[in-house]
Amino acid sequence: MRPEPPHDAETVADVGEFHLIHRVTTGRAQPPTTLLGPGDDAAIVAVPDGRVVASTDVLVEGVHFRLDWSTPEQVGRKAAAVNLADIVAMGALPSALLVGFACPPDTPATVVDGIMSGLWAEAAVAGAGVVGGDMVSSATLVISITALGDMNGLEPVTRSGALIGDVVAVCGRLGWAAAGLAVLSRGFRSPVGIVAAQRTPEPPYPAGPQAAAAGATSMIDVSDGLLADLGHIAEASGVAIDIRTELLQVHPRLLDVASALGADARHWTLTGGEDHALAATFPGPKAVPEDWTTIGTVRAGSGVTVDGRIYEKPPGWEHWRT
Numbered sequence: 001m002r003p004e005p006p007h008d009a010e011t012v013a014d015v016g017e018f019h020l021i022h023r024v025t026t027g028r029a030q031p032p033t034t035l036l037g038p039g040d041d042a043a044i045v046a047v048p049d050g051r052v053v054a055s056t057d058v059l060v061e062g063v064h065f066r067l068d069w070s071t072p073e074q075v076g077r078k079a080a081a082v083n084l085a086d087i088v089a090m091g092a093l094p095s096a097l098l099v100g101f102a103c104p105p106d107t108p109a110t111v112v113d114g115i116m117s118g119l120w121a122e123a124a125v126a127g128a129g130v131v132g133g134d135m136v137s138s139a140t141l142v143i144s145i146t147a148l149g150d151m152n153g154l155e156p157v158t159r160s161g162a163l164i165g166d167v168v169a170v171c172g173r174l175g176w177a178a179a180g181l182a183v184l185s186r187g188f189r190s191p192v193g194i195v196a197a198q199r200t201p202e203p204p205y206p207a208g209p210q211a212a213a214a215g216a217t218s219m220i221d222v223s224d225g226l227l228a229d230l231g232h233i234a235e236a237s238g239v240a241i242d243i244r245t246e247l248l249q250v251h252p253r254l255l256d257v258a259s260a261l262g263a264d265a266r267h268w269t270l271t272g273g274e275d276h277a278l279a280a281t282f283p284g285p286k287a288v289p290e291d292w293t294t295i296g297t298v299r300a301g302s303g304v305t306v307d308g309r310i311y312e313k314p315p316g317w318e319h320w321r322t
Contacts, residue, residue, distance in 0.1 A: 013105035024116035043131035053149035055086035061141040076118020083147035085203035085276035091212025092149035102138030162237035178272025219280035227315035240301030
């Protein structure tokens with residue numbers, strides 16, 4: 001599933017662990033919160049608020065990415081984005097990434113260079129630094145990232161705060177990554193914008209702290225599908241959530257791709273994961289920030305419905321079952 005490297009390509013075994021670490025960390029810019037970056041036993045990161053927000057995700061080649069579908073840099077950007085989205089979903093400001101990286105010894109060193117360049121680039125977009133980690137040998141290419149963030153004086157927005165009478169809103173793309181996966185799975189590489197959404201998600205990083213400042217009562221990033229992830233909020237908050245399809249915007253480009261593939265664009269929008277949009281609940285329409293779209297309401301009861309009815313298809317992705 002990965003392109004064959006040239007026979008004379010330099011591998012990670014040729015370069016060696018410590019030279020490889022040096023080449024992917026030297027000369028990189030760090031944000032002011034990085035007091036001590038890569039090169040020592042541990043990093044030191046400033047947390048002005050005094051509270052550290054932390055999250056970990058693991059990406060495995062063949063499960064979360066394919067190097068015949070994505071460039072190494074795109075894989076790196078995706079690996080960073082899926083972690084950084086969890087931080088902003090708490091209403092926090094991203095500050096640092098710690099990277100655990102494992103790969104076979106015959107992995108071309110340029111693949112590692114590209115992945116790490118993507119990690120650094122995406123971290124910079126979110127205002128975070130890559131402050132340390134570890135590199136080891138493995139039979140499979142695996143990227144494990146711990147993301148850290150700072151609450152910046154705000155209260156964390158958890159999954160358990162939704163209240164009856166709140167409105168539900170989203171910010172960011174929905175269904176695009178699922179459409180991109182469908183395109184790639186059929187052997188196509190275009191439309192470019194749709195495929196790019198699967199390769200490199202674009203979480204709306206500023207929207208998380210914005211929602212927290214606006215008084216969001218609960219929030220989550222849409223990693224496994226809108227209905228599945230709103231189900232986590234409903235369960236944690238002890239409420240029911242109803243989504244109105246007339247409020248849910250389905251981009252015309254998704255409709256075009258769905259028509260060409262004989263698929264359902266609305267299903268992608270409701271259940272497609274990996275876009276890493278943000279979904280949140282707010283205490284009334286006036287509290288919903290600009291750039292967010294209201295799509296439903298919080299009610300008494302349990303579970304998530306669409307137009308008042310249970311959605312009959314699987315609500316999203318679940319490891320070991322999907």
